[in-house]
Amino acid sequence: MRKKMLKVTASSLLLPALFTGSVLAQENTLAEKEPNVFYGLQMEELEYRYSDTDKELGVWNGDAFIGTDELKFRWITEGEYVLEERAFETLENQFVLQKPLWDFFDIKAGVRFDTPEGPNRTYGLIGLAGLAPYWFEVDTNFYVSEKGDTSFDVDIEYELLLTNYLILTPSADIDVAFSSDEEAGVGSGLSSTELGARLSYDLIDRAFSPYVGVVYERLYGKTEDFANEHGEDADGWFLTVGAKLLF
């Protein structure tokens, strides 16, 4: 009986404090262990980018989570802010629930809101995130937009330890659309890639790791055409300076 009640407590993971102390103490019996609730904040990228065409961007990519081993709520945020124009080139927020699926992979489901300078979009998403063999960090999602357009992306990252503190992290982000969303500037097929390499140094534990790096962005196919029509570059090199944060 008691066990059952605690299971309910466990699933209401965002409000565990309301249950544990008061209810069980009044019952005057010995509680069994509550699931641990953890939280964290991570900025994988928080950086200034300077392009080969003198464009300056502020870019971030991070997430915050709270939850147990069994279920986490995660807010994932990323965006590119054009400094001169004071405008968000991209601004993307995801709110997902994440559950272990296999030993090394989680399944995620939730919503994504794109609210850049252009048209807004809302997507439903389902994704996988985890550690592939040979230590590749993989994060991949499938999206359905409010307009019915479907797409997927995959991010892959690898940490190469030059020393135990100096770390080179190559990364690749690939976006593929299954249909065109011209208004949002996305054409069907392979739409964009971003390749990066960042050299970081763990200055304060793993909580603050400044880095320098290079990023190469490229658009393809119709997405490239849409960009050209708006007078934007289809590809570009960036130098970047920033820091990884982990709290």
Added chain:
Amino acid sequence: MLAPAFALGDVYDISVDRVTINTGEFEKEGIGYNGSSPGPVLRFKEGEDVTINVTNNLDEPTSIHWHGLILPFQMDGVPDISFVGIAPGETFTYEFPIVQTGTFWFHSHTGFQEPNGAYGAIVIEPEGREPFRYDRDYVVQLTDQHPHSGDRIMRNLKMMPDYYNRQQQTVGDFFEDVADEGFQAALADRMAWGDMRMMSSDVEDVQGFTALINGEGPEQNWTGLFKPGERIRLRFINSSAMTYFDIRIPGLEMTVVQADGNNVQPVKVGEFRIAVAETFDVIVQPKEDRAYTIFAESMGRSGYARGTLAPRQNMVAEVPELREPPELTMADMSGMPGMDHSNMEGMDHSNMKGMDHSNTEGMDHSNMKGMDHSNMEGMDHSNMGQGMSADSAGPSDPFYAEGSGLTPEAFNGGKFLSYADLRAQNPLYEDREPTREIELRLTGNMERYIWSINGVKYEDADPIRLQYGERVRFKLVNETMMSHPMHLHGMWSILDVGAGKWNPIKHTVSVAPGTTVYMETEVDAEGQWAFHCHLSYHADAGMFRKVVVEGGPGDEGWSEPTSAAQASTVKGSDS
């Protein structure tokens, strides 16, 4: 105390306080007893009834568990199992008879108060004589203080399981291996580990601590005084949160006389490993008028505790260098289910780094890596006796997987204590057949920092139910890549070293990766007890069980303690 022998024994008062811990390398806020960490050394006498008033001066609940003491379960001090804990501002009175002798310790069983400093030592003098002679007696309590709080460490491990591991293999290490073994072999090794998403460097999952002896860091240099020729009893207690230590005193042979508070037949060693929560008492006899360093390297060589034995204050002896960090081998993975080596593609066994082929089939001693036969002089084979298989020529140890990267070697080529060397001085229990066997697999997922037993975390697990009067044989199978010091509360663990009735009794049994260890328990204490890995963060992450002993003499019976029942137990017990 003027109390006559038949009345109550001593009354002890302990306050639980916020304290500042200064390791010599950093200062931090921690938790201590009577204003300091470690707390006081409690000296009990066998046969007395102790009364201990514990006053909680924290703004959070606390508890004290008397590690290794045999006592009524309501006095065991584990919140949610033996009692409800001690609320802020409350005083809880522990009362129990002292029915044993030896070296023990006490610590908080609440949250991460223990890693934060809430521990102290217990010394229990026997009613009669000790079976060995000594002139001086020092407690040597080893701890591992970390600049981060326990909560923060756990959170960091959950976000990034290798957060504290700064001994991972680098690009440079790879090229060194290429130079040593050739490109293909080095690559095959990396591929084998990468395929499993595991790391050969996962020996210590929390590094970056300062190791202390009696609260003093390596620079502060705790010193015990002696007169040359005296016999000194050193009561080593490992009260660390996460750190195993390999202990030696260069220039002195140590005679191990007690393990986990129980006398053992003396074993002379050059070095011994002490798992978290274990105690070992050794006797040394320094004859020269000089200082000797007590050097306790962490098993992963990421830190060391250092103290000094000296004829006068402020003398120092040379402090050795840390040895190279060990690396796990595929042998340490051999306990993992589904690890069928024959299926491992791309794995060239002949080239595998750290794979000691001499220990597999071929027995080719010429290949024995790290084994310098020239250093084996001075090795006393008579002491190596029993636990070793007769046909084994080399110093293989049944408590480590064959070819394990963790198999200890004595620095000076002398004897390294093995569990297999331990023999009870006086068997506490009649040797009898176990009534049943319970298999407990030690399991985990390093990447998620989840630790469990039989694949189930504590919060999801049913208790282990034992019947009063039975003798249970526990089969502990370590399927993880880390060592786990398993601690059963309230009853002794008779460690099977193959010596029958001379098997030693312990409260904490370390199970190395890839090994299976058996221990038996005479189920002679009713109530509810804890059984768990004593690595603080493994226990919290789920490698923990409640043990319920049913059918005892008081079975009309004991009920689960509540705060009300607890008060009456305490008051009623001595009326």
